[in-house]
Amino acid sequence: MEFKTKAIIKEILEPFNIISCVYEGDGGLVYGLKTKKYPGNQYQVAFRSELDALKMPSSNIYHGCGHDAHTASLIAYIAYLQKIKFQEYNILFVFQSSEESGNGAASIVQELVRRDIHVEKIFGIHNAPEISVNDIAVSTGQILANNYTNRLLIRLNQDKFNNLGELSVLEVLVQSIQSLLNKGIYCQIGELTTNGQTGIHADYMCLTLSFRSDKQKLNDLVLNFDELINILKKQTGVQDIQVENVNRHWKIKNDPVISKRIAQTGLFNVLEIPESLSSDDFCYYQYLVGQVCYLFIGSYASEKKSTIHSDSFEINNDFFKQIMKLYIQVLQEA
CATH class of the missing domain: 3.30.70.360 (Alpha-Beta Plaits)
Incomplete structure (x- = not known):
């Protein structure tokens, strides 16, 4: 139901000639970067961000899980690729709705299958307000709950x-x-x-x-x-x-090779993703993609402004600098 959020994304991305809209609907927005090297519907890499908000106990509708930060950083990454005129391989950018409620990833997967779109690797990167912006958390094998x-x-x-x-x-x-x-x-x-x-x-x-x-x-x-x-x-x-x-949601199974490569970049302090009761509909992309990797990057702001899923949640602005480094590194390792 985040119509305004989708409209803002479309408005910002409209001038970028490096991408084109692959899908627009209730499931969100999907854009593709196509190169002459790979003219078909095969995308070597995909990135997922979420655009949904939550209704808080105060009745405010609020991006209290940092999804707006995920969306903003993925837009910034597209701008970076436009600036360097990236043409190495095809990339898919997913701005997905209904992650918190409604299994939104399932509808995106159905749409991509219907359009005969194939993806080799997909990454989901989520902010983690409990760890420093210098930290990432990534693990091989099954994660989350x-x-x-x-x-x-x-x-x-x-x-x-x-x-x-x-x-x-x-x-x-x-x-x-x-x-x-x-x-x-x-x-x-x-x-x-x-x-x-x-x-x-x-x-x-x-x-x-x-x-x-x-x-x-x-x-x-x-x-x-x-x-x-x-x-x-x-x-x-x-x-x-x-x-x-x-x-x-079922447990996400991270690809061991990709996870290890990201952990060995040397740009961040690397932590293991702990056992938790958190879940994510990112698991549905395993139906479409051979290799998936879901990881966290720190967004710790302060004691009073780091409670996720609350009206007081506020992202650390340094998160955006760090996630750009991570996006660039992920693309190299992928």
Whole structure:
């Protein structure tokens, strides 16, 4: 839904004759740099940035995860390639929507497949406000976590409830979540709303339920979620449950050769990507591309302005200098 963001990107990139628009739609924007050496639909390298924002608890719509910084730096990189008149090989630039919610990478992959576009290598570079701008974090093999998040609409029949009403549904949710924690599955309830009022029970509940794990497989998260839904459907007073998938992410598998090359550049202090409950729909590009590499570059600003996914998030301006060095180095190593 970030129409203004897309319009700004288009306006800035319009004068650059080194690129042309490959795709524009709900999935975002994709531009291609084509050379005479490779006249077909084969792109040797692709870069993904995200253009989506988040609705904060304050109700502000805000790029509180630094996606605007990712977009800005990729635009700057295109400007750099225009300046040096780069013509070595074909490059794809992806400005993708719906990374935070909606599996946006899946729609981009579908569009590229439909256009018979082939990509050999793709890079996803994300800012990391917990580490210095002199640091990058990159690892070989599987990274990040599996994530299965759904939006639930639970319709209630108050005539069949006891005095607890919709609270009995929440009680079952809490009990189930506690048992899942023992299995190594982290659960989070978000966007919880009802049409209940003071003295009046609700006849529906709407919430998001997120299952994440860096240990359990994605299929295990799906099975546990389905089991929980079946338990809830059997509860007295639950009339119906509608499920809408929000995110379905699996662990990203970094190419070992590319990851090692980037780690050995000598331009940055290199860290390993730690185990975490973070996930990213960048995993969908593995359907399209033979070699993928997802890494982090530091964006630490200060104690008060480095909390990601918050209204106070602010990028360190030195991030832009460092990521340009990284882009240039990545292209050489790729």
